[in-house]
Amino acid sequence: MFWAEQVLPYVAEASQADTISLLASRLISYIDLTSLNDGDTVPIITNLCKKAVTPFGQVAAVCIYPRFVKLAAQQLTDAAVSVATVVNFPQGIGVIDDVLVEIKQAIADGANEIDVVFPYQRFLLGEGVAVTEFIQQCRGACGSKVLLKVILETGALTSLDAIAEACRIAVMGGADFVKTSTGKIATGATLEAAATILLIIKELQPRMSRILGLKVSG
Numbered sequence: 001m002f003w004a005e006q007v008l009p010y011v012a013e014a015s016q017a018d019t020i021s022l023l024a025s026r027l028i029s030y031i032d033l034t035s036l037n038d039g040d041t042v043p044i045i046t047n048l049c050k051k052a053v054t055p056f057g058q059v060a061a062v063c064i065y066p067r068f069v070k071l072a073a074q075q076l077t078d079a080a081v082s083v084a085t086v087v088n089f090p091q092g093i094g095v096i097d098d099v100l101v102e103i104k105q106a107i108a109d110g111a112n113e114i115d116v117v118f119p120y121q122r123f124l125l126g127e128g129v130a131v132t133e134f135i136q137q138c139r140g141a142c143g144s145k146v147l148l149k150v151i152l153e154t155g156a157l158t159s160l161d162a163i164a165e166a167c168r169i170a171v172m173g174g175a176d177f178v179k180t181s182t183g184k185i186a187t188g189a190t191l192e193a194a195a196t197i198l199l200i201i202k203e204l205q206p207r208m209s210r211i212l213g214l215k216v217s218g
Contacts, residue, residue, distance in 0.1 A: 061113055
């Protein structure tokens, strides 16, 4: 397959990386410290926010359910840590009007990053135009100051070609970051999926006025 031939060299190189040293020296500032569990409580999220700032630096963001956004924003007032939350989560089957309400409420509560689940089931049914419009409307609700991260749920997609096409739709629809997974299905992020997304970002970045990113999760 075309994409397999392109992806495999990146996977081989990444597999040989000295992960421990990389984490110690660089990666803490790229982490979204996340708790998206059914049993999350105020004490759990409060403790999570405390962990966001460490003697070695601070994480990029804390990612929590919408009901905890106000709490996280209050806890992180004095830290340069973003507050991220999820919408259309985790199945990606929400009606766009409801999703837009979720986004606007989260921003009003203090979120400055929105992670929206790509409507991957509709995408797999061939509804690419509708999915593109969905992402565009989410972008509009976020405005220019709130980051939009689109979760592809790559483990549910059928091939690297499908991941590539979904990534193109997400980016062209307005995503700042493309995220691999929700962490709520059996297959989360893989090196192959991450490499595919990065190749699409490399392809599309020259056309964009904004910096594109990858969020590996799940």
